[in-house]
Amino acid sequence: MNDSAIKTFCVQAREKLEQGVELRMRKYGIAAEGVPNAAADAVGALPLSPIEREQRAELLQLQTKLGEGDAAHGNVRLKERAAYTWFNRMVAIRFMELRDFLPSRVRMFSRSDGSFGSQAVDEALDVEIEGLDAARVLQLKQASDDEALFRYLFLAQCQELASCIPNVFEPVDSALELLLPDKLMARDGVAQAMVEDIPEEDWLTHVEILGWMYQYYNSQAKDDFFKSKSKATADTLPVATQLFTPEWIVRYMVENSLGRLWMLNNPQSGLRERMEYYIEPDAEHEDFIRINGPEEITLCDPACGSGHILVYAFDLLFAMYEERGYREREIPQLILQNNLTGLEIDPRAAQIASLALAMCAREHDRRFFGRGVQGNINVVAPVHIDGEELPATAPLLGQPQLMDALAHLDEIGSLLNPTEAELAAVGATAEQLAQVAASDMFAASVAEKLQQAKATCELLAKRYTCVVANPPYMGSSSFSPFMSKWVKKNYPDVKSDLCTCFIERELSLIDNLGFCALITSDTCMYLSSFESLRKKIIEDNTLLCLIDTRGSNAHPDVFDANAGWVLQRGCRKGYEGAYFKLNQKIGGKDSALLEAIRNPDCGWFYRRDADTFRQIPGIPMAYWFSVSLLEAFRSGHSIEEDSDYSGSPNITGNNEVFLRFFWEISENGLYSKWRPYSKGGEFRRWYGNVIHVVDWSESARSFYYENKTSTLLPERYWYQGGITYTMLTSGKACFRAISDGCIWDKSGPVICRLGTKLELCLGFLNSHIAQMCLDALNPTMNLQVKDVKSLPILGKGFDSSNTLLVDECISLSKTDWDSFETSWNFKRHSLL
Template identity: 50%
Template sequence: MNDTAIKNYCIWARNELIAGVEARMRLYGVAEGAEPAGATAVGGRALSPEETEWRDALLRAGAEEGFARLRDRAAYTWFNRIAAVRYMEVNDFLPSRVRMFTRPAADGSWELGSQAADEALDVQIEGADPVRVAELKQAGEDGPLFRYLFLAQCAELSGCLPGVFQPVDACMALLLPANLMDADGVIGRMVGDIPEEDWERNVQVLGWMYQYYNSEVKDAFFASKAKETPDTIGPATQLFTPDWIVRYMVQNSLGRLWMLNNPASPLRDQMEYYIEPDSEHEDFIRIGGPEDISLCDPACGSGHILVYAFELLAKMYLERGYREREIPGLVLSKNLHGMEIDPRAAQIARLALAMCARGMDRRFFGRGVRADIAVLAPVALGEGDVPRGSALAKRKDLLGALAHLDEVGSLLAPGEGDLAAIREAVALAGDGGLFGSSSRERLRRALDTCETLARRHDCVVANPPYMGSSSFGPFMSRWVKKSYPDSKSDLCTCFIERGFNLAKDRGYAAMITMQSWMFLGSYEKLREKILRSHSISSMAHLGTRAFGAIGGEVVSTTVTVFSNAKNDVDGVYFRLVDMGSEEEKSAGILEALADPGCGWFFRRNSGLFTYIPGSPIAYWASKAMARAFGENLPISTAVSVFLGMTTSDNELFVRCWWEVSESLFTKTANSVDQIRKWAPYNKGGDFRRWFGNQQFVVNWENDGFAIRNNKDGNGRIRSTVPTAVTSLKDCITWSKISSGRIALRYFPRGSLFDVAGACCFGQRKNLCLVMGFLNSSVAMAALSFMSPTLNFEGGQVRSLPLRPLSEEDEEKVVSYVEKQIIAAKADWDSFEQSWGFVRHPLG
């Protein structure tokens, strides 16, 4: 599939369709300040009675939702219809079996042009008036004829695919742009730019087109640093999942469930990413047959995960001897369930699944079966809707979340008490009395939505939205902090938690998420919860560049299959972070499955992670390394580790030592009252071991009065000055931010230190022992899984295990470190950046 061609086309088509719809809106005066409703002419152009009626409807819609939003809605409506009809005509799925956008060419291929218009007198499209078709054909009006047939085709499809093709009313048809079939028109370029083979039995193309259609909107949202709103959160968080990641997740959740129940199934040979389970120890759900299985994607987007799950389920049904034509209806009605806050994406998901079904059953369009994709729309229940004194009236959090379902979506997890409260309210509302039909309808909609959200499934598989808390809107920010306190920093980590109560006990939750939850301290409670009550069945740790469509070092991800049970089994882990593209990562998994000794395949029991402070998912740590944390005392028992100060204005308070007067520079103060004005300032710096990076000074006149009283515009103190900063003792230090390895170096007494140059204080012997250890490859190996982002925090260094040494070995280490300090100091003093410089070594 030519991704670049599809992306370029979709971005262009969106802007072209918007311009085309705008032109139609101008033509018919659909704008603020235009001729009033009921006008029979616009800009000197007479309107038919039907056009006047349709224009009035558009004016009402524009006044209600805004004319820009009406324009964008119309543009997308036609993009969606055109792409769907194109897919169906290429795959011969249109009911008429006649193509709408192409005609046979002389060489046997297909070229731009409408076969339906060419053969209009013989084409059977439900709802098309043969008399009107004949009139247009006889008049030789190809443009109006194509327009009439295309609208009739859309109307027919809305009848046989409800929920996929919503009826296009006449007023929306008024906004169908002109010249679509020109060679440089929207349809013309779709036919010319996207090769026909990209449409052939490749329903994924519809999802890619939806993502690329929204790509400019998404980029603009994140560039603006704006907070999310119900209008932006859907498009901003859409990310189409690469096919191999979908296969990995579905094969190792749905496929795993099937294989545990059917060990001899031939399906095993059709799942290339499947990992053999430890069936002797793993507890799992027992199923009788494929009809018993329920799989949910709680953030289904355009349905890529559901599409592959459909394929795998269909094979299970065939294995059990079901007739092919009955399988699509069973899969869609019994097995697959999706939830989504973006109605456009949900429509694409329904369409994709309908195309899968039509591929197996040529009569599917007439069977009245629709995919179970729930669009989670807000249900605003006001005081007049909720019976006074009812249990529901007291559940303010539930009512707030229901009113903001287009933001919180499937993260809302209603419990039995919530369901009982809504059912009580529905019963109290009754069929009459004080409550009108609209109140009853809203209460029943709330109940239907919450029952959907409360269902549990055998498998939950998702690529949930990625959005950091800094982008949350006001309601979302408050609600997430209260509802998901252990995972509140990003939507994708909230979905990890949600997956556990969406999945049945002993079921599976498979998700691709940011890797941050594996290591960061802000997710420590989430990790503890996972390791205490659940199991990691497998993980493909992808790192960056897993999504070729977005490229670059954009986001670091991991694919995890969780078991919703505490199993005493070893999980399987693939370390793919050093592989440079999604193709390499995909191939890396296949190679590891064929050769577990490849170097990036690991088996680990998740209980091992609890030995390490903070419980990072450090699967590549050896068992000996992990147990070293439990068997040895931490570094903090030998030295005291402190973070430094933040001046909040280094440009004002910090200089290089050669920029200040030597008479005001105190190099080796024993107490703060000895500091004249400038004192040595340790603020990290480049990679350098043992000694060095002593070029900065800080204004500490009058015990740092200016820094301690550095205030913002509201009078709040901006700086932070921990007490340890002014101890002025000799210490060892490292740069908090590194490009690779940690580097410890010695600082003599008299220095203050910055938050970027954390310090350890203690006896000289202990400082040498700790510095020797921290500059070793063993310490770096431990830090690599405690701080994979290469930000070396004080808490991480403080908790590293320090193995006790014999007195003889201690003396050897101390002697070695002292020699390294002397050598490094001599090297540092050989250059003019050192205040101890005397002469260049080559001078």
């Protein structure tokens, strides 16, 4: 599939469609400044037909609603909404015409030979589209007005498809017909690019092309959002967080959750042969949900986006039904009615997901469009209920947090997990209002909103046998004020990122012994802020398998860092999960995963009981640790037991005033006013890098103590020698001995009071083993003191010869350091 061509098309199509919509808005006085007259019979010199007047009035009303009081914002949102609506419909019709899925069996955007043009226009007199006015077609054909004829046929085709796929072609705001851009079939237009720039085979062989188009359509808006560094709003959140999941990751997740459930219940199933990414279960410890047939399986994607995960799940479920003897044409309806659920906050993405599932169904059932069956794709939309709208006795008034959450569902979406008390309150209130709705128009309006709230809460409270997702990624720094406050309250242990909130939420969506598969940022594998999450995962669930693609390009647009989890609800002691270290430079990650599944001795496949991670401080997912290294953490003693470092490092608050290079001061000032200052520096082991001095006079220390932006190093650590290192590093850690008499700041901390164990600790810290441990404890660029101090030391086999070796390394490094003018002890260059 030509990703580059697809991206170029989508970006340009959005720009051209929005320009075309804006021209139509201006033509009909919808984008005019001031307050347009919704009942006007004409716009300037342009008279309006009764239908156009009605459509214009509807659009002005929609514009006001979308703008929420801001006319300019309403203009922008209406333009965007109309543009993406027509984009989705054009793409859908192109997809169907190439597969011969259109009821008319006639191409709309190309001729029968595949060239750009319209077979429908060429053969207009013979085209059979429901609702088509033959007289109108003949009139346009005789007038040779191909543009008007195409517009008429295209809108008629959309209307016919509204009865087949209403989620995509719904006569929503039929008034949007007024904003269909002119000259869609013009040379160098959107339709021509769609036909000529994207090969037919891409449309025919990749149903996921629909998802890629959705993501690429939003790519520029996404870039603009992150460049702006603004807080996410309900408008920008979907654009900023949508990511299309690569196919091999989708297969890995679905095959090891949905496929695993099927294989455990049907160990002789031939389905195993088609699941390349399936990892054999541990039969000794396996327990699972018993099912009698595929009808009993439920799978949910709580952030379904454009539906790629659901599409592959459809294919796997289809094979299950086939295996049980169901007829091909009856299977699609059973799958959509029984098995799949998608939740999404973005109506645009939900349209694509609905379309993708409908295309999967139509592939196997040529009469599917006439069966009135739709995929269970749900837009989690906000429900605004004002407390003043409710009776004073309404139970919902006792749940103000739920009411607040319902009003912001376009931000929090499926993260809302209604409690039993909240479900009861919204249900009772809906029933209370329903009783008076028949005789009170105001109550009827509120009752309708309450029914929507009730349906949404019940949907979000459901549980499934499988949950599979690529959740949204967004750090808390980009949260809106409401989102930030709500997440801190409802997901306190994982509040730093949306994707970690979804880990916790998805585990609550599955039944006991159900499967949860998801792809997330890898930071939750090791960062201290997610230690509570890791503890919950290990104590309450079973980690079946994990792919670690950190530092690779496995997942576009996520800073090359990912972890693909498959978890089961309920902890099974002794279970050894499968772990794949795909962050090594071993070629394509998908082929590397397949190689590891076929050949466990490949070198990047591991089996570990997740419970052993609790032996390591911070519980990092260090699956590659050897048994002996894990035992060292359990039975050894930490560096912290042999050293001292606590409290805050020194922060001057004004380095320009209080810091100097040592060569900038006179010898008389040293130690009377200025003190050597450890501040990290470049990569260097064993000795060196102390080139700064800090003002340590009484007046300076008073400033550090009193100033709000400064921190005074606690007195017990003044002038202490020991081991220092550079905290900020993009490569290996580097530890150095430092003499007494120094002060240090946070970028060059000192582990002090080591006594006779300094050489032992320094030798260990500069070893390969220590580096391996640090890579697991904290593989970020900031090496924290707590991680260094938690490293285990056994002390066995460390004798005087080892001490002499460390002393020699220090001596050699000191000689080298003193050979340059940046050393306090420089005498002469070594080459002279």
